[in-house]
Amino acid sequence: MPPKQGKKTLWVECEKCNCTIPTNDKSIHIELNCAKDQVKCPYVEGSKLFSWLERCCSLPENAPSNAVLIHPSAGTLIGAVIGCPLEIKKKGSPSILRRMWPSKTSSPAAVILQAADLSGSWCSDNKSVIVSVLEQELPLACTVNIKINNQKIDSHIIDLLQEHFKNYFVCIGSILVYYYFGKKIEIEFVNIKAETLSDAHVWFSLSENTIWKIDQKALEKCKKPQIVGGYADIVDDIKTLIQISFNIEGIAAHFQPTRGLLLYGHSGIGKTAICRYLIDNLKCNHIEINGPTIFSKYFGETEATMKNLFVKAVESEPCIVIVDEIETICPRRSSGSTEQERRVTSAFVSLLDSLHEGNNRVFILATTRKPDAIDPMLRRFGRLDKEIEVPVPDRLRRKEILCVLLKGLPTKVPSDEIISISDMAHGYVAADLVNLCTQASIKCIKRGGQLIETEDVISALTIVRPSAMRELLIEVPNVRWTDIGGLDHLKLKLRQAVEWPLKHSESFQRLGVKAPAGVLLYGPPGCSKTMIAKALATESGLNFLSIKGPELFSKFVGESERAVRDLFTKARQVAPSIIFFDEMDAIGGERGVGEASVHERVLAQLLTELDGVVPLKSVTILAATNRPDRMDRALLRPGRLDRLIYVPLPDFETRLQIIEIILSKMSISDDVNSHYVATKTEGFSGAELQALCHEAALQALENDLDCPAVRMEHFHIVLKDFRARTPQSLLKIYEEFSLGQRAN
Numbered sequence: 001m002p003p004k005q006g007k008k009t010l011w012v013e014c015e016k017c018n019c020t021i022p023t024n025d026k027s028i029h030i031e032l033n034c035a036k037d038q039v040k041c042p043y044v045e046g047s048k049l050f051s052w053l054e055r056c057c058s059l060p061e062n063a064p065s066n067a068v069l070i071h072p073s074a075g076t077l078i079g080a081v082i083g084c085p086l087e088i089k090k091k092g093s094p095s096i097l098r099r100m101w102p103s104k105t106s107s108p109a110a111v112i113l114q115a116a117d118l119s120g121s122w123c124s125d126n127k128s129v130i131v132s133v134l135e136q137e138l139p140l141a142c143t144v145n146i147k148i149n150n151q152k153i154d155s156h157i158i159d160l161l162q163e164h165f166k167n168y169f170v171c172i173g174s175i176l177v178y179y180y181f182g183k184k185i186e187i188e189f190v191n192i193k194a195e196t197l198s199d200a201h202v203w204f205s206l207s208e209n210t211i212w213k214i215d216q217k218a219l220e221k222c223k224k225p226q227i228v229g230g231y232a233d234i235v236d237d238i239k240t241l242i243q244i245s246f247n248i249e250g251i252a253a254h255f256q257p258t259r260g261l262l263l264y265g266h267s268g269i270g271k272t273a274i275c276r277y278l279i280d281n282l283k284c285n286h287i288e289i290n291g292p293t294i295f296s297k298y299f300g301e302t303e304a305t306m307k308n309l310f311v312k313a314v315e316s317e318p319c320i321v322i323v324d325e326i327e328t329i330c331p332r333r334s335s336g337s338t339e340q341e342r343r344v345t346s347a348f349v350s351l352l353d354s355l356h357e358g359n360n361r362v363f364i365l366a367t368t369r370k371p372d373a374i375d376p377m378l379r380r381f382g383r384l385d386k387e388i389e390v391p392v393p394d395r396l397r398r399k400e401i402l403c404v405l406l407k408g409l410p411t412k413v414p415s416d417e418i419i420s421i422s423d424m425a426h427g428y429v430a431a432d433l434v435n436l437c438t439q440a441s442i443k444c445i446k447r448g449g450q451l452i453e454t455e456d457v458i459s460a461l462t463i464v465r466p467s468a469m470r471e472l473l474i475e476v477p478n479v480r481w482t483d484i485g486g487l488d489h490l491k492l493k494l495r496q497a498v499e500w501p502l503k504h505s506e507s508f509q510r511l512g513v514k515a516p517a518g519v520l521l522y523g524p525p526g527c528s529k530t531m532i533a534k535a536l537a538t539e540s541g542l543n544f545l546s547i548k549g550p551e552l553f554s555k556f557v558g559e560s561e562r563a564v565r566d567l568f569t570k571a572r573q574v575a576p577s578i579i580f581f582d583e584m585d586a587i588g589g590e591r592g593v594g595e596a597s598v599h600e601r602v603l604a605q606l607l608t609e610l611d612g613v614v615p616l617k618s619v620t621i622l623a624a625t626n627r628p629d630r631m632d633r634a635l636l637r638p639g640r641l642d643r644l645i646y647v648p649l650p651d652f653e654t655r656l657q658i659i660e661i662i663l664s665k666m667s668i669s670d671d672v673n674s675h676y677v678a679t680k681t682e683g684f685s686g687a688e689l690q691a692l693c694h695e696a697a698l699q700a701l702e703n704d705l706d707c708p709a710v711r712m713e714h715f716h717i718v719l720k721d722f723r724a725r726t727p728q729s730l731l732k733i734y735e736e737f738s739l740g741q742r743a744n
Contacts, residue, residue: 010073010108011044020044020077022108038128042109044077049131053090053122055115055450060101066168068098069112070131075100078133085134085169085203088113093121097134097169097203115450119175119186123410123450134203138169141204145191147215158212161187166208190215229400230393230430235274238263238365241386242282246318246361258386259355260364262326262379264371265390266573268431268467271367274390275322278365285316289323295344302340303347310351310362317361326366327373345375352383392429392573398422401430405437411452421457426543427466427574436464466543466574479534485661485686486654487528490645494519494532497643498578498620499540505618516643517610518621520584520636522628523647523734524726526687529624532647533580536622543577545570552587552602560598561605568609568616575618584623588635603632610640626730628737646738649685649726652678658686662693669709677715683724692722 012023017034025041032041042051049070059067068086080086080100088111089095098113106112111129113122146161165176176187192204238261245257263271279286287309294305313319323329330345331337355362366384368374378384393401399422406413413421425433437452439460444452481491501508501515508515521529537544547567554560571577581587588603610621623641625631635641650658656678663674681689692715699714700707 010071011077014043018045025109044074047078047132049074049078049109049111051109051111051129051131052127053129054106054110054112055118056112057115059114060103063101064099064167065117066098067101068131069101069103069106069110071106071108071110072102072104073108075102078131080133085138086131087134087203089130090122091126091128092124093119094173094175095171096122096174097171116179116184117177119177120410121175136203138203138205139194140207141170141192141194141210143191143193143211143213144170144189144206145213145215146187147190148185148187158214162208162210162212165206166210168206169203170206171203229404230397231270231274231390234388234390235277237388238274238278239282242278242320242363242365245363246284256356256382259362260352260366260378260384260386262371262374262384262387263365263367263390264369264387266392266429266467267369268429269390269392270430271390272324273430275320275324275365275367279320279322282318282320285313285319287313287316287319287321289321289329290325294329295340302344306344306347307351310354313362314355314360319362321362321364323364323366325368326378327368327370330375330378332373332375345377349375349377349383352378356382392427393433394575395422398425398428398433401433402437405433406452409437409441409452410450413452413454413457417454417457421454421461424458424461425466426576428464429467432464432467436460439463479531479538481535481539483661484528484531484535485657485659486650487532487647490647491532493645494521494536495540497645498536498622499542501620503540503576515620517616517639518623518641519643519645520628520631520641521622521624521645521647522626522737524649524685524730525626526685526726527647527649528686529647530582531686533578533582533622533624537578537580540578543571543574544580545577546580546582548582548586553598560602564602564605564609568619571619572617576620577618578620578622581621581623584625585627585630588623588625588631603635607634607640610635627733629733646734648734649683649731650689652682655681655684655689658689659693662690666693666697667709669711671712672710672715673712676712677719680719681724683726685724685726688722688724692718695722 010023011020012026013020014026014029014034019034019036021029021041021043028041029043036043036050038050039052042049044050051074056069059065059069063069064083068088070080070086075081082100082102084100085097086100087095087097096113103110103112111131115123161178164178168176170176170189170192172189172192174189176189178185178187194204241258241261245259263274265271289306289309294302294309296302296305310321313321330348331341333342333345352364355364364384371379371387374384379387391397399419402418402422402425403415406418425436428436436457437460440452440456443456443459444450447456449456484491497516497519505515521532523529533546534544545567552560552563552567554563567579571579587599587606610616621641628636628644631641636644656674659674659677659681663672677692681692684692693710695718696714697710699717700710703714
């Protein structure tokens with residue numbers, strides 16, 4: 001007996017085209033002149049529902065896991081009953097078959113599927129679907145052959161899939177989604193066999209007795225490991241070294257090949273991921289050695305454990321021995337080293353040497369964050385004789401990594417936007433980019449979206465801090481150019497010298513213009529030199545490393561020079577970047593006064609870094625000082641701090657702008673005349689103008705703590721005793737310095 005007709009209040013038949021439409025959409029249907037737009041106006045025609053797809057987070061408790069939710073009235077119109085198979089078609093995606101389940105709270109025409117169960121093609125923006133009852137019989141599938149599209153998977157997952165997907169409907173080409181330890185995998189059916197099979201049967205039902213098999217060709221393809229992009233060149237170099245080491249009968253038989261490699265780089269850079277990839281890609285045995293698993297409190301047991309691991313590696317050759325964080329096993333020897341550390345290091349070195357003596361096909365792949373923390377005995381030819389740095393990814397590497405990561409996520413971020421995001425992610429290592437994608441996914445979930453959009457990723461950039469900058473990154477105040485009154489010409493010169501060469505390097509190369517290596521801001525105290533540097537960092541969006549002179553000095557010999565080297569190394573890693581030296585005269589003061597001191601050694605190291613063997617690519621030096629006359633002349637020659645910018649005392653127009661900016665943040669009465677205050681403050685610095693307004697506010701509070709606003713009379717009182725503090729002698733020094741530089 002056919003089901004009864006749906007409620008007439010929810011659906012109505014169109015007299016023109018004879019299709020059935022929701023009552024609420026009748027006016028839209030008339031406006032469309034019966035045009036078939038199933039998103040704007042869904043309809044039922046010929047026992048088929050032409051509607052749009054909704055995605056939900058979870059199904060009702062009593063609904064089967066393979067359910068599709070539709071309103072009972074729509075189910076009645078297409079002849080569907082609870083539990084019957086409904087075929088859902090979408091352009092550009094394989095059809096899916098689900099069990100009908102009523103949803104009285106949804107829209108009359110809505111077709112609702114669980115978002116987590118949808119494969120990639122079903123997560124696109126196209127929401128148009130066609131739903132109809134499947135009339136054919138559904139024979140039980142005896143055997144199914146599957147392939148895993150997006151993950152490396154083990155064969156033991158078969159039992160889990162068999163249990164999870166019993167009573168599901170599939171056809172050849174169907175894709176089911178399964179979550180394996182939190183990872184989304186897509187299972188495609190490449191072949192299906194049933195006891196009774198005819199040409200009419202397209203769909204089949206899975207049962208607990210269905211035998212699942214992984215397609216062998218697909219399994220081999222899945223076994224090819226995927227590496228986070230960006231480091232293909234490094235991987236190829238390491239693969240070549242390992243293959244030469246294992247080829248003991250070829251040309252390598254006539255020389256001593258490399259059997260040990262040290263892979264070093266920042267934490268989270270991808271060292272361990274590269275090792276894992278190599279193990280899977282080269283299809284060889286591997287053994288892992290790490291400190292916590294081999295160290296023992298008993299005398300000699302640690303060395304014995306390590307020896308057994310090497311013996312096992314030789315027995316299972318070709319074999320790769322991964323030594324993660326080797327500095328924990330073989331630390332650099334010092335007066336504080338323990339007897340056990342020295343014994344373990346000696347044992348490891350001896351075992352490493354024995355690999356050459358026996359001509360074994362065993363390769364040592366060690367990783368570390370601090371190569372200088374390893375015992376020097378290991379870093380010579382015949383042991384860990386090859387060292388490869390995994391650098392902080394530049395914009396091209398970041399783009400490749402992001403492309404690989406976003407490819408495995410439901411996203412609609414276009415490729416040109418990925419390039420822009422990679423440009424903004426200065427200092428991000430691979431782990432940071434993984435975290436960035438995770439935070440973007442969380443943003444997407446919170447706003448109720450199904451696809452990650454560009455705005456989600458850009459918003460995540462404000463949450464994820466770059467690992468490569470954690471040691472030196474400072475919280476730069478949100479200072480804008482608009483917060484600095486006047487000095488428009490100076491701002492332009494600074495942008496030309498610092499921001500333009502870094503952001504528009506192609507234009508500079510095209511015209512053959514070489515960017516200045518460094519910029520020195522000099523002028524009276526309180527004239528916003530430091531504030532200008534902060535505004536430049538904020539507006540340019542470049543990595544900003546701020547160093548005050550005394551921070552580099554140490555009482556230990558060599559430590560100050562090391563601090564300078566580390567600073568420039570870090571700046572190169574996170575380029576494009578700006579290194580800002582405040583109070584530069586504390587570091588770059590003139591040499592030759594008194595005996596050689598740590599100051600002279602630091603200055604010598606600084607000069608070497610500025611134009612040494614290692615070039616400063618995309619790194620600009622910005623320095624500020626009140627006493628340029630005390631600077632060492634070697635610092636001010638072309639190629640170093642070759643752009644000198646004088647930051648003068650503000651003129652009338654600049655003072656007026658500064659005062660108006662300050663007063664805009666205060667509660668003042670209508671009688672306060674900023675023009676008059678600017679006239680009376682000739683020779684004042686920006687800091688002194690700030691202090692003047694501050695004193696006027698304190699004067700107002702002194703008269704009345706409940707004072708609603710600062711009045712002009714308070715400024716008159718303060719102006720009587722407030723004087724400019726920049727001496728003429730200092731201004732004369734700036735004038736003579738400027739004339740001297742022009743003469744040179």
